Amino acid sequence: MFDETLPRGERDGVGLRVGAIIDRGGEVLLLELPSSGPIRPTLKLPGATVEPGESVSGALIRGVREETGLTVTDIRHHIGDFDYLSPAGKPVRRLHFAVEVAATGPVTLSAHAAYEWAPLNGDLHVTSSIQGILENYRELVYP
Template identity: 55%
Template sequence: MWCAVWGFEVLPKQSIGESVLAELLERASTDGVAPRVGVVVEREGAVLLLERAEHVAGRRRPLSLPGTIVRTGESLASAVARAVAEETGLTVVDIRRHLGSFDYLSSAGKPVRREHFAVEVAGVEPIRLTNYARYRWVPLDGDLPVTSSVRGILEAYQG
């Protein structure tokens, strides 16, 4: 996240350790996959999930975790903070731990690796959405309306 007034980058605390983040980014490069990030934000036993506006009649679209692509030359810590700020308006103050990853093909057919992180935010209100129509706080012990890949990440988060 950039401070427009001073022109420098303000990174969240990284309890996870900077070397872990650098290693994950290097591994993605070595494996030839584009890095993306997904972020778990929790409030009182519920996780923040985002819902796109597109709707297919008779079908519920799975909800998503906040996330984004990692820009060329951008650190994972910056991408995590930017994803949460841009998609929810919340501010990441700590990247606590890595939860795992999964690989998939983008809509353009390119290999992608989405690395997921548990974060602490400065506060959970107000949520200001940009790319999504709605958000929901879904109890972690309930029925999670997400893909099996995201379900695996949330199980790792709970473990």
């Protein structure tokens, strides 16, 4: 069902990435990339690049498992997406989905410095694009 977005990305000539919203009673799981600078980097949602020949749902399940150690049991809603340029200057479309996981812990990080369960109604340290995705999610799930 969610994999219909894959041909659209290929047709538009953009790379596809996926992001997962994992909700624990009104708190969402956010990850922090490693940084050696004095400024704290913005937090991100768990996710992955959709590899050639891989489905969107497959990439989402794999990305959550690789980045957090959590197991996706259901993909609930497509929340929204946005386009941006990668650091290499290539167009990317990031698709976001609300997912259910078998358990919300323990979180086991593979490539991130830290994680936090941040309240959806709080001041989140995320990009404006991710803020918009989380607002869409909050309106859908907590009207």
